[in-house]
Amino acid sequence: MAGVTGAARPTVAVLDYGSGNTHSAVRALQRAGADARLTADADDVMNADGLVVPGVGAFQSVMTALKDLGATRWIGRRVAGGRPVLGICVGHQILFDAGVEHGVRTEGMGEWPGVVEALPAPIVPHMGWNTVRPAEGSALFRGIEDERFYFVHSYGVLKWEFDQAHEKIAPPRVTWANHGGDFIAAVENGPLAATQFHPEKSGDAGMQLLANWLGTL
């Protein structure tokens, strides 16, 4: 299992906004080589080498909690400043334009175009270990292209609507998975990365993915 080697362990702030089991994310990041801690402090969030935005539950409640904390602005400022952010599960979903759950549309952060909608699968939630189709040149999936990762979600982004016709801006790298239809499993876009699955619950493969992300900090 690869961890980060070298002199300094990168510092990682795991955003604490009352979202489910964040303990595992902190422990997994520590195991992968980070100096990680759970925090809701603006200075901690801004100063850390990396910010992880976890999230379980409903799109709307996560978005509301992030706004109440002022964290949507923190995320935006970090990204504008080129400072890495990793969204996980609903923390991935809220980076898109909007989420529609039970017929209610909630605006997301709009970092990427697209709407989070119900998975078109006979069995939901999509719960368990699934394969992915990593983007070409992916840094996150380096060395773990053929592994399975742990997913648990009922909604996803089914279409990638990004306008890539800008020669001077590198296009985001998009990784796909399938459950009843294709959906976006991960995005890597400059300082901003996100996974629909839970790397902190994906055993050795997830640990390697976190180590790969820490390697980019």
Add this chain to the structure above:
Amino acid sequence: MTVAVRVIPCLDVDAGRVVKGVRFEDLRDAGDPVELARRYNEAGADELTFLDVTASTADRSTTYDVVAQTAEEVFIPLTVGGGVRSVEDVDKLLRSGADKVSINTAAVARPEVIDEITRRFGSQVLTLSLDARRTDDPSVASGFEVTTHGGRQGTGIDAVAWCREAAERGVGEILLNSIDADGTQEGFDLEMIRAVRAVTTVPLIASGGAGSPEDFPPAIDAGADAVLAASIFHFGPVDMIARVKQAIREAGHPVR
């Protein structure tokens, strides 16, 4: 390119110790749930379930310690059940490091607790666990009845209808344990699995009756998305998880 069938060992924990017995020869301490969890993780378990069978509330805090210690070093999903009655119980377990919580008797007694828990934490955290048995009672339409107290008490509630209601109320998956098959090692109750599969679209975990790796593929064919067992893993050879997965794979189903 589909989601893998999950193979889930279940650990019954009483006051911080694994009960039902475990027979791995090279374990330093067969009763230590954290060590056993570590072992099953290394052996390829896709998920772990702790069932707290502690009788007294006072000893229940040791279960939180077990979950917290396991979550320190085992990075696969952890489900915890036993004695869960309220939103507060779920909150405590999630804070201890559980990813999912299963609810059984308390939901039978007061189904609204399912709505309360899933409204707060989302469907994906809540597993409906039920112990069902065959019955001749004509008022139970499906022929499968919900029991409580480890199968000792019938409720007269139709197990298939209960699964449908719980899914509508928001549980994210169903752990279906056959009381008749439990402990027999004669295979899963396939009719029961088919009956529940026919009325729900949430993931279904089959439990009860596994005696050999060959018992598992029929449960998947009958509609289970995951399989859970205790004795076959506790008392079988160390590579039993791999053998079960091999049998599932050979039957044409994906495994991790």
